[in-house]
Amino acid sequence: MYVPRPHLPADRRVYNQIQRCSTDLLYSRETEDLTMLYRPLFWTSYWCEDWLASSGYRGGCEYILISSASSKTAFCFAYSVRKRIERGLPKESTSNVRIIGLTSKGNLHFTEKLGLYHEVYDYDSFLSAKPFHTKDKSKPQPRWIYIDVAGNQTLNSKIYTHFASPYSVSKLVAAVSLGMTNLAPGEAKADTIEWTANLENTSENGGGTKPISSSPSLGFWPRTEQFFLPEWLAIRRLQLTPTQMFDAQKEAWGALMQDCPSWVKLEYVYGGEQVQKAYEAMASSSRGLGPDKGWIWSMWDTEAENGVIKAKL
Template sequence: MSTTSFLIRKDQLPTTRLHTATNEPLADGQVRVRIDSFALTSNNITYAAFGDAMSYWQFFPTGEEGWGSIPVWGFGSVVQSLHPGVAVGERLYGYWPMSSTAVLSPDRLTSARFTDAAAHRAALPAVYNQYFRCNADPLYTPDTEDLQALLRPLFITSWLIDDFMADNDFFGGSTMLLSSASSKTAYGTAFQLHQRKGIEVIGLTSPANVAFCESLGCYDRVVTYDALDTIAADTPAVYVDFAGNGELRNAIHARFANLKYSCSIGGTHVEQLAAQGAGKDLPGPRATLFFAPAQIKKRTAEWGADEFGRRMVAAWHDFLAAVTRAKNPWLRPEHHHGGEAVQTAYAQVLAGKGDPRTGHILSLYKQPGGL
């Protein structure tokens, strides 16, 4: 048996290669998972861009100096097990390398999930080390695996952003300005915010994506980046920055004298705020990183874990219903199988090209069902 991996040059992200190696025997307590499919989005490119600063390269070390494996979200099936609590054939959702297989060391098992206890992951954020057992996962449905891989980690962030804003009475603002409005996380956030009474949601985007953003039905207005002057300067606004574009952030802060809050969506680590440039000298409020784990902790304490989960699951199913509506589906999964196809899809996502309605689902394992 062997594993094929897609490797990226850490200091030159366009430089990639495929690497195939013979699988090492499992140790007691380990399982080998065939990675059946995984999503590739701009979110994964962010993982690569912050790979050293945010330790993303450390999740799946390649053992080769200068080369890394980008973490991705997707589904796998257990094909070998030396762990008494995990059976061959079990299906899992979680965080994987861009490879055909992965080895996990399951620990802290419950009926719904377990944690990979590999030593090199011990100091890394726990949220990325959890693997969900599909037969007991309330967010899982077999017919929506592609959409889960593409949207699930992003939508949870979107849902938390909306809840954080409502929890803080939108900081006194009545208009939400969302940059990179065609992105999946921005759309999920707009979908949630659109349900709030008295809140105007304005999507900021490039001219090429105006029609797409308008078709989503959750932006009250769509404005191009060069047309900020069409929005009244005294608007009591909140800026949610999905783009990480310093020039745009400066323009927003300079124009809106009544900017109530400036929120940077950079992931789950406070260090990212510094990495993206907080803009200490900007007029108005200081750009502040949205720290998702803090909102999870607050709401879990207030609502209880069960109620927190119930609300999140309900919101996810509402979102899926909108995304998959037969009349006008928002997202079309596009499958790519094999090394060359994965390289082509990666180059397209890295370059920021392609139809925003297309979601890339990739696979490196040898079909049918083999390793």
């Protein structure tokens, strides 16, 4: 079922979709709450990783750096990389990839505890951490890919300046914008990013060394690319059969549902009044909800008996 939203471009159709549980082949009552928490953003992380993997991680990389590492989109991306490493696919050179998370000080412990990143650093001190300075004799210039979920201009300047330095031991081969968790309302920053579409990233942009025209002083540099799920799915639909796509998603979703329950603690709020109170408390708090919690808000006053709720619609 689709909600008509004619003002949106045609390729946003996927966001207009409403799926009834009864026709959802990935639905199960036991994982309904986790589905609400993870479904849309997991597919973004999953297909973004698929997109990068389709270019062999841009010809191979040693490090994947992810900002806003405590966000679900970020850690689901890290999880997807881990799953690929576990599968040990020969095509991509992923076996030595180290996944580095960057987060705020208050979310450091949570992010480390997830166990999805090889290393986690806070935004203030990460540049003094070993991976940013270590020379590896076998890899004279380790290659890094940056997945930006924070969208924080100050942080990004720090990162780009580090890699642009002639003293940097590493090379940034791709910078991908995936989210904007740190963007405060009213910030004009989104207008200043130079977006590119996520093209089929085979050999053409495998090296990822296009100059950023707005930053000529940085010399050759990967341009910030924006991953946009519908675009990549449109390409994948030409490469894979519907069955292959469904099977891949089913396997990934089944694994996620097994692996994710310990990551975020679900808390339940029942009834319209309580939900309103919870919403107002969260909206007035400067840090919103901590990354360790997922709230399930129900307009019914109590939990369903035997998992059965009589639909009011």
